[in-house]
Amino acid sequence: MPAQRLSVVVTRRLPDAVETRMKELFDVELRDDDARMSREELVAAMRRADVLVPTITDQIDAGLIGQAGDRLKLIANYGSGVDNVDVATARQRGILVSNTPGVTVEDTADMTMALILGVTRRIPEGLAVMQSGQWGGWAPTAFLGGRVGGRRLGILGMGRIGQATARRARAFGMQVHYHNRQRLRPEIEQPLEATYWESLDQMVSRMDVVSINCPHTPSTFHLMNARRLKLMKPGAVIVNTSRGEVIDENALTRQLRAGELAGAGLDVYEHGTEVNPRLRELPNVVLLPHMGSATVEGRLEMGEKVIINIKTFADGHRPPDLVVPSML
Template identity: 40%
Template sequence: MANDVLREAATGSAPRARVLVARPVFAEVHERLGQHFDLRSHDSDVALQGPALAHALQDCEGVFIAGVEQIDAALLQACPRLRAVCSMAVGYNNIDLQACTARGVLVSNAPDVLTETTADFGFALMMATARRLSESEHFLRRGDWKAWRYDLFAGADVHGSTLGILGMGRIGQAIARRGVLGFGMRLVYHNRSRLPAPTEASLGAQWLERDALMAEADHLVIVVPYGPESHHLVGAAELARMKPTATLTNIARGGVVDDAALARALRQGQLAAAGLDVFEGEPQVHPELLALSNVVLTPHIASASLATRRAMALLAADNLVAALTGGEPPTALNPQVLALRQPG
């Protein structure tokens, strides 16, 4: 059972706030948090959820999470001592921010520190998709390579093609720079608000309506945050507008793309290929996607360099220490709750 893998650090004589580290993480994080708090640790890669998470959080004032643990009103009701929820992820659709704010619970995430690493990966995944790297590697490993052909795994060029970005935040702009400055790509994008004119000019970026973006892009990269308004933002209708030679790369969140519709579109030749790092219901992957050869699949690892993951985790720890010791959490999502805190 999940509770069997909970362990508690040795405590001193002076009472200190108790914090749950809800996922295995770097030793430096335990060391930093252990300087301030009594720690309870969940030492399994399987995330605590629902009643198991509520049980582990009993008597805890703070929790360090990895980004998938569900923090909702029911859990907050069951854990009245909870004062801070600090995540090492950027996305926070797993947290009911409104419910946390109403109960005076500080919430933080870990933006900025993963921008360049994630952009590196997103561009690499797009290139692997365009040039059919995964498909050709499997072909070679199976021993199927017997002779050279002029069209053997001929894919799509990246240089000089049209890069479409859906979601032009920090990561989207970092991917744009790689495409425009490094590969001479034409850049089109859609965002809820346009970039400042100087930024557009520096990249030669053209803002398009979403339907036009789908039709124009040779390589579409999706980097929008997930929420109710972006659920299945890219579905059957949007995919039908894409070029049959186009690729789609999703490094946003599972649920932004309708995975079932994407599998159908790929199978029917409505677009050439897809690169996916995120999935609906992950770690499960839609079985039709698994059966397709023209999809590059990776297990949600866009930010996974050791240096970046360590920086994300330490930022979450810094937020947690500040939130529970009277400081100013550096990346609080609802800093207004700090004004409601009682001293101590």
């Protein structure tokens, strides 16, 4: 007699190939549209499912986990970050949490470089002129940006994405600097020709470009606060493809409006979709709708990891991408 298939609830639409494979393997509930589940819908799903597959837009906090049913044994997050899930509370309830690490490293590093180029070469300003039909032709002093070659790039967070960004930056002729909780091993640091700064304050005060590539944790919340942003050079640029909460967005907006920073490129925001309207008005700011990991290949690989985690759990083994509180 075949084993009973796991009941799996997915909170958002996933790529067709991923959903098709899930239907083959599990008793899966999929979304008809891509609207986010309400809190009430999430509670109901967690009461009837063996496995919940949320995304970063679903806040699975202690209150929700406290209302989960006895059936729920795995939260298989579709995303590399898990700051949307209260992992500690889940584990206390006997619920495992898994994620999808590593698959979007190259994609996010590509977008980091795109933002650096977009801001320093004023690409959105040029695009806006072309789309408006107002372009009057080439001029020697029009749309003058800055050359990225030779500039100092300070990477805040030298994990896999930070290192991938460093490799790209070196190819563009940038000087790579970084601040990290721990210095990289020589065999990693030396090929990147990266300079380690123990003091974040000293690093940001000397950089031409600062790239945020660290996760959001209690210790990194507003790591780039008003005081630290003011340490940056007036001609410097800051980009963020990691987590919006790392930068004090109001302080950043004030500094950009005052001309105390040359520009910013953001793919993530402190308050999710509620972007400061004053930030949107600035011509020297490139804003993207969280596109850093948005490639077809990346989304499919994320789905494959979710499926492997659920299938391994169903077979009675530890999910390969299990998240434990000590990792956070």
